[in-house]
Structures are given as C-alpha cells and as structure tokens.
Amino acid sequence: MASLKEVRNRIVSVQSTQQITKAMKMVAAAKLRRAQDSIIRMRPYAQRLSQILTNLSELTGESVSNPYTVKRDINRVLIIAVTSDRGLAGAFNSNVLKGVTSLVAEKYAAQMAAGNVEFVAIGKKGHEALLKKGYKVNGDFTHVFGKLSFDTVRVAAELAMDGFRNGTYDQVEIVYNEFKNVATQIVRREQFLPIVEKEKDENAKNTNIPDYVFEPSKEEIIQELIPKSLKIQVYKAVLESNASEHGARMTAMDKATENAGELLKALKLSYNRTRQAAITTEILEIVGGAEALAASR
Amino acid sequence: MHLEIITPDKKVFEGEVIGAKFPGTKGSFEVLNNHAPLISTLANGELRITTTSGYQFFNVEGGVVEVLNNKIVVLAEAVLS
Numbered sequence: 001m002a003s004l005k006e007v008r009n010r011i012v013s014v015q016s017t018q019q020i021t022k023a024m025k026m027v028a029a030a031k032l033r034r035a036q037d038s039i040i041r042m043r044p045y046a047q048r049l050s051q052i053l054t055n056l057s058e059l060t061g062e063s064v065s066n067p068y069t070v071k072r073d074i075n076r077v078l079i080i081a082v083t084s085d086r087g088l089a090g091a092f093n094s095n096v097l098k099g100v101t102s103l104v105a106e107k108y109a110a111q112m113a114a115g116n117v118e119f120v121a122i123g124k125k126g127h128e129a130l131l132k133k134g135y136k137v138n139g140d141f142t143h144v145f146g147k148l149s150f151d152t153v154r155v156a157a158e159l160a161m162d163g164f165r166n167g168t169y170d171q172v173e174i175v176y177n178e179f180k181n182v183a184t185q186i187v188r189r190e191q192f193l194p195i196v197e198k199e200k201d202e203n204a205k206n207t208n209i210p211d212y213v214f215e216p217s218k219e220e221i222i223q224e225l226i227p228k229s230l231k232i233q234v235y236k237a238v239l240e241s242n243a244s245e246h247g248a249r250m251t252a253m254d255k256a257t258e259n260a261g262e263l264l265k266a267l268k269l270s271y272n273r274t275r276q277a278a279i280t281t282e283i284l285e286i287v288g289g290a291e292a293l294a295a296s297r
Numbered sequence: 298m299h300l301e302i303i304t305p306d307k308k309v310f311e312g313e314v315i316g317a318k319f320p321g322t323k324g325s326f327e328v329l330n331n332h333a334p335l336i337s338t339l340a341n342g343e344l345r346i347t348t349t350s351g352y353q354f355f356n357v358e359g360g361v362v363e364v365l366n367n368k369i370v371v372l373a374e375a376v377l378s
Contacts (some may be wrong), residue, residue, distance in 0.1 A: 216323055
C-alpha cells in the first residue's frame with residue numbers, strides 16, 4: 001500500500017487539476033455564449049442577402065451563368081478544414097481531421113495520389129496536423145478565433161474563390177463541425193464550389209415582388225451578390241465551428257471534473273484506510289509493549 | 298424612414314432618418330422619403346445619413362442597398378464609422 005505521504009501528494013495534485021478543469025469549463029461556457037451571440041448577429045445579414053438574391057434570380061428567370069457554377073473535370077481539389085486554435089476539446093479536432101481523411105479516401109483518392117489535393121486550414125490545430133501529414137496547406141489562418149471577425153474569414157474564402165475562378169481548383173469542399181447543441185457536434189462535409197443548385201421550392205415562390213429599380217442591371221447585381229453569399233457560407237461554417245469548439249470543450253471539461261471527483265473519492269478512501277492501518281499498528285505496538293512490561297515484572 | 302446598416306459581424310446602425318446618400322457603383326445617389334423600390338450595389342465609399350440631429354458618416358466597403366416601402370437596408374461587408 002502506498003505511503004500516507006504519497007497518497008496525500010496525489011490528492012493535492014488531483015485537486016488542483018480539478019480546479020483547472022472546472023475553471024476551463026466556466027470559461028468555455030462564457031465563450032460559448034459569445035459564439036452563439038455572433039451566430040445570431042450574423043443571421044439578419046445572411047437572411048436579407050439570400051432574400052434579395054432569390055428575388056433577383058426569380059426576376060431574371062433562368063439562373064444567370066457565373067464563374068462559380070461552372071462544372072469542370074475534377075483535377076485539382078481544395079479542402080477547407082475548420083478546426084480550433086486550442087486543444088483540450090475532446091474529439092473536436094480529430095473528428096474534423098477524420099472527416100477530411102475519409103472525404104479524400106471516398107471522393108478524391110485519384111487526385112490525392114497525383115498530389116493535386118490542397119488544403120486551407122482555419123485554426124491552428126488543423127494547420128499543424130495537416131502539415132505534419134505532409135499535405136500542401138495554403139495560407140495561414142491560425143489564431144483567427146481569438147478575435148473572430150468576418151474580415152479574417154473573408155480572406156480565406158476569397159483565396160478559395162479566386163482559385164476556383166482562375167482554374168487553380170476545380171472543386172472546393174469545406175469540412176467543419178456543425179453546432180447541434182452544447183453536447184453534440186456533427187462533422188459536416190459540404191461542397192463549396194462549384195455552387196450546388198438548390199432544389200427550387202415552387203410553393204415558396206414569391207409572386208408579388210415589388211417593382212424594383214435596379215442599379216446597375218439585375219445581372220450585374222447578381223454577379224456582385226453571389227461572391228458575398230459564398231463568403232457568408234464560409235463565415236457561417238467558421239462561426240458554427242467556433243460555437244461547437246466551446247461546446248465540445250465544455251463537455252470535455254465537465255467530464256474531466258467529474259472523473260477527477262471520482263478519483264479523489266477513491267484516493268481519500270485509500271488515504272483514510274492507510275491512516276487507520278497506521279494507527280492500529282501503533283496501538284498494537286503500545287499494547288504489546290505494555291503487556292511485555294507487565295509480564296516481566 | 299427606417300434605415301438599417303448590417304454587416305456580418307453586427308448591426309452598425311438602426312433608426313429613423315430623413316435621407317441617406319449612397320456611394321452607388323454607378324455614381325452617388327440620395328434616397329429621400331417615399332423613394333421608389335430600389336436595389337443597388339455600392340462601391341467602397343462614404344455613406345451619409347441625415348437624421349434630425351445632423352449628418353452621420355459611415356465608410357462602407359462593398360455592399361448592397363435595398364429600398365422598399367420607406368425601409369432601407371444596407372448590407373455591407375465592412376463598415377468603418
């Protein structure tokens with residue numbers, strides 16, 4: 001059995017670990033709130049934009065051709081992986097990386113073998129992991145989550161969009177964690193470019209669109225707006241991922257605190273047992289000594 | 298008339314205005330009360346709104362404006378006020 005002092009030292013160290021995990025859980029909870037708020041703040045922009053876009057495309061009838069819907073033979077692929085900057089969030093980052101690996105294995109094995117799959121990693125963890133595997137990672141989007149804003153994400157989105165437009169990439173995919181609720185994150189793999197045509201919902205057709213004045217022409221406005229809504233799509237993915245990260249960390253830390261509590265309980269039991277055993281031995285020695293004295297008299 | 302300036306990060310402005318002058322892609326224009334429905338893209342430049350307490354300026358970076366029934370919505374990617 002471990003000595004009293006050893007057990008006491010372990011108890012102290014487990015207690016301080018528990019304090020840390022508890023604090024991290026609180027911090028993650030606070031950050032989760034903020035992350036959710038920023039998703040809510042992004043919504044009006046996204047809704048308005050898509051509303052204007054649908055109105056416009058209905059007025060122009062057939063979908064306008066634009067450089068982002070062109071389907072080409074897939075030779076070169078770009079995968080955007082959204083991870084976090086910090087670890088200790090359970091399986092959060094490894095899930096994204098697993099998603100990336102399975103995506104490559106399922107759809108782009110040939111392109112990968114030819115060395116034509118490139119990556120953009122948003123978040124330090126993914127950046128490091130992908131580099132370590134020897135993949136080509138474009139740009140540096142680490143440390144974006146400290147002060148997350150549309151501006152930084154926009155740069156990443158523009159990199160992918162420019163690459164698609166000038167033919168560097170024929171297909172762009174995005175892999176991220178979707179925020180379902182605090183405890184659940186779902187790894188999503190979405191085709192970002194070329195744009196996937198959405199099924200037109202005939203019932204939702206808005207027949208009484210006001211008679212707008214367009215400046216410049218409808219087509220030109222659509223051309224302007226499509227890149228905007230693409231950027232928003234990336235931003236949304238990043239925001240979702242950010243919220244998921246804090247959710248994942250919160251659950252991971254909650255679990256860790258709980259485990260530390262259980263460990264403490266077991267250690268305290270063993271500590272008390274050892275202490276009791278030591279006391280018993282001591283009493284036995286004293287009694288034994290006293291009896292020996294009495295017998296010798 | 299009601300005006301909202303929205304970016305992906307936050308709502309920059311919301312309130313009643315008398316008029317607003319926009320840096321349209323095809324030149325600057327001003328929207329006053331009872332303007333016809335309009336959708337226009339914006340160039341990078343200065344957006345001037347007139348409220349009862351005077352002028353207010355915003356630097357918008359690429360955006361779109363929708364005017365409908367005396368409600369103006371400005372969607373900008375970035376705004377420096």
